[in-house]
Amino acid sequence: KAYGTLQFFLHSDHWKQAMFRGSYYFSGKGFQKVAYTCLMLEKYYGREHSHTQSCANLLLRGFQCLYAPGPAPECNGAPIGLYYDSAWHGVASREGFTDTGCRTADFGNACYNDHHYHFSYFVVSAAVLVKLKPEFAQNTPFVSFVDTLIRDTANPSVQDSHFPQFRSFDWFDLHSWSRGVIPSADGKDQESTSEELNLLYGIHLWGMVLQREPLQELGSTMLTLCALTIREFFLMTDDNPHHPEDFVTNHVTGIFFQNKVDYATWFGWRYDFIHGIQMLPVTPALLLVRTPHFCRQEWDNVLSRLPLSSTDPWTSLVLTGSLAIIEPEEAYRRLSDMLPEHMDSGLTWAWALYWSASQPGGSSSADTTWAPGPTEAPEENLALYRLALASSQLSAEHAAARAVDGLFVTRWSPALDDEEPWISVDLGEVKALSHVVLLWGEFSPSRYFIQGRVASEDPWTSLAVANGSSQLIRSEMPRTWLRWLRVLSRSGGDLRLWELQVFEDTTATTTTTAVPVTTALAVTPETTSFTGSSTTPFYGPNLAFQKPVLSSSIRSAAEHAYKAVDGNLETQWATGNDSDEQWLWVDLLGVYAVHHVVMVLGDVVPSHFVLQTAPDGITWTTVASAAGASHGFNPPISMQWLRVVCPTACSIRELTVHGQEPGAGTAAGSRVNLALLRPALASSQRLPQHVSRMTDGLITTSWASAEGDLKPWAWVDLQKVYKVLEVEVLWCADVPKYELQSSQNAVDWTPMARAGGVAGQMVRTSFLEAIPMQWIRIVCQSFSGPSCCIKELYVYDVAKPDWPQPAKPGAAPSSAENLALNKPVVTSSTLPGKYGSMAVDGLANTQWSSAAGDHWIWVDLLAEYQLDHVVIIWGSLLPNSFDLETTSPSAVSWSPALVNLEPSLGAQRLELQGEWAQWLRIYCKGGCSIQELEVYGTAEEGRLLREAPVGGILLV
Helix, strand or coil, X not given: CHHHHHHHHHHHHHHHHHHCCCCHHHHHXXXXXXXXXXXXXXXXXXXXXXXXXXXXXXXHHHHHHHHCCCCCCCCCCCCCCEEEEXXXXXXXXXXXCCCCCCCCCHHHHHHCCCHXXXXXXXXXHHHHHHHHCHHHHHCHXXXXXXXXXXXHHHCCCCCCCCCCCCCCEECCCCEECCCCCCCCCCCCEECCHHHHHHHHHHHHHHHHHCCCHHHHHHHHHHHHHHHHHHHHHHECCCCCCXXXXXXXCCCECCEEECXXXXXXXXXXXXXXXXXXXXXXXXXXXXXXXXXXXXXXXXXXXXHHHCCCCCCCHHHHHHHHHHHHHHCHHHHHHHHHCCCHHHCCCCCCHHHHHHHHHHCCCCCCCCXXXXXXXXXXXXXXECCCXXXXXXCCCCCHHHXXXXXXXXXXXXXXCCCCCCCCCEEEEEEEEEEEEEEEEEECCCCCCCEEEEEEECCCCCCCEEEEEEECCCCEEEEEXXXXXXXXXXXXXXXXXXXXXXXXXXXXXXXXXXXXXXXXCCCCCCCCCCEEECCCCCECCCCCCCCCCCCCEEECCCCXXXXXXXXXXXXXXXXXXXXXXXXXXXXXXXXXXXXXXEEEEEEEECCCCCCCEEEEEECCCXXXXXXXXXXXXXEEEEEEEEEEEEEEEECCCCEEEEEXXXXXXXXXXXXXXXXXXXXXXXXXXXXXXXXXXXXXXXXXXXXXXXXXXXXXXXCCEEEEEEEEEEEEEEEEEXXXXXXXXXXXXXXXXXXXXXXXXXXXXXXXXXXXXXXXXXXXXXXXXEEEEECCCCCCEEEEEEEECCXXXXXXXXXXXXXXXXXXXXXXXXXXXXXXXXXXXXXXXXXXXXXXXXXXXXXXXXXXXXXXXXXXXXXXXXXXEECCCCCCEEEEEEECCCCCCCEEEEEEECCCCCEEEEECCCCEEEEEEEEEECCCEEEEEEEXXXXXXXXXXXXXXXXXXXXX
């Protein structure tokens, strides 16, 4: 799997998609993901092996784009670089460097926020590179770049005038703080303790590989002290003396401020978010704090109660960072059932499995008794991504959409002269409400009203009154049905609403008519501070992530279309300022059953969106008009291309598309091409006939090997082990001899079958017994023309229902069965659209036609039969005469059965003398066409099918 992961990174520059993610944070996660793949290859193959060095070269190319970037396209997508800041004496991201506050770009890196998180990944990855390529310890530009990252975050020297001492690390509290130079009423904070450990671990490794003993000891000292602090104050076992007893049952603190602790994250309140952010990246340093004793309590009390989806990337972190430490075999099993694309963006499937397999096991059962954790499923925020409107806005950065984007770092603020500011949200449909949650922060109104209505023309009705507060405020609602909800303040000024959340009363039942909003408020519902937890819906993997996009216009170079699918909520696509219709489309690179489309809106919000699909990316059909930023399809809609149309200018921070993977959830017995859109690799290719063309689902494209490649091959990674029953190859060149091979590690290949193919012909290989495999390879051993060429490869773990199953030993087919139906054929020539397979397809409206002159067609019956008779239904061209020939056990030496026969119109029946044969050939003199060739006979009891390389393989 490690080698297969390397091959995936090498294929179509997938390493760039992992390592060049725009921001330093996400790019760093990709660097370390590749680095740990390289370490696995070193373990299994050795440091000097070509596999290991090929992987290390990817790290090398990635770092070169950071300290000595070359011309495009080699470094496309890499972080845009760092500035040295003479004011605060550090290196900060150029993205957002000139922005006031610089909070939204690269997670605030330009204001020194989270440097000890962001740069940690590069320091660890650099240490791995020097370990695998020791000569790089002498590469001055590279070493200087990594040293600069360490000096910025943890400079130990008082003599270094360019950087302060220990910018992030607090030697009183013995851990680091985030926030950089950004002020906060609650002080600085620490959210991801595991990412701080990663930096200190990286400093230790960097000193070790460069043989700098003082630096190595500094990393070890800081790592030891920080790990002790995390175990004492951040990761809580049930006997923790530092936090209230009811809070200890959470087992992790969440965001640890200097003034408070908040069981949450900056990006959401889902429990797997709060716990998973303490587990990434998965490195040996993690075991310094995540003890089996702690993990057992965390798993049993909290994590085991969560609905962990096998398609949710956060599940991969929870399984590796907690369950694997206490129940490694169970974690390994559950991770094995996941797909590589469902791993966290900083974790490969191979590393997750290796990590689980290497754990000693911890405690397999509870070692003490503790209070039970949460048991109810998290609630769904109905206002998330919905259409929000406001009486005014302070600026484009403070639009109403900011209050319903699920982020606690963006806000809505009204204009300062707005005397009665309000914000409303359209829930999309009438819902029964349970409660509303608002986060004003330190700038809140003295008093505000929560109002609602069913229809847009209805007047607003007050439902609750509350006093403003800097805390999260939860307002209980009377059981009220409504679609629109509004928050109204009777006083203006500097107001800041960071988040508005609305929750449904799931116990309420609807009637056939809508229930009106309560028209009078006799008693003001009680409003209290909110201390519980909520969440936002997760609809499954984002199918649009980093897929090809196109837009009608862009407002600036920094707001390109691809920013809407880069996975970074701090960037956005924005259109030009034209009032004309604008659009953005994404190609999902495969047909999916889409059930949800979600848009995180930017600073320009249109009145509505129109969603369109197209079968070809050209002819568009409207499928929905969305008033809000989230739309569901029930039933799901099949699509490959999706276009979002704005009636005027608009901006989208992130477009996410959710649905089933190709073949997911299909009924039993249905056939799904397991090779469709899977990673492919070839010994060579002749551009533009890239190897990925043979798995793109289109028979109008193809892979072709390069001229001079004498024994070309191409393989496909199915991305998990399947028990394969059939393989089909659609050829675009004559290949008299090729071999199918299988592998479970992309290194050791086992021959499965040998066959030949003809241009335009589909050759099917059926296995009597399923063969486990993850990789399948086609080796062209001989071919006509300059290249081996394949239009499409199909791999199935379900046999074709209408396919006549090959006879097993001892089975005698009925003499009424057409033995030639859908069997392999080879022809000496064909005319366009009239291929050899059409002579045995059982259809009356198709035919095979030869070119002028003497030509032939033969059929392989896949077993020896005692032939009784043959029926030929001639097509539009009759030969002058023809011969019928047979052979067995090879299709090389032919024996005449009937010669110099005159063709006749209609179905011509030819009686045979009971000879045994597996191949039968019709030799036409003067050219011919055959609508249908039928062969009838019987198999002798006990007579075996022809020998196959692996037991039970039949070429069809």
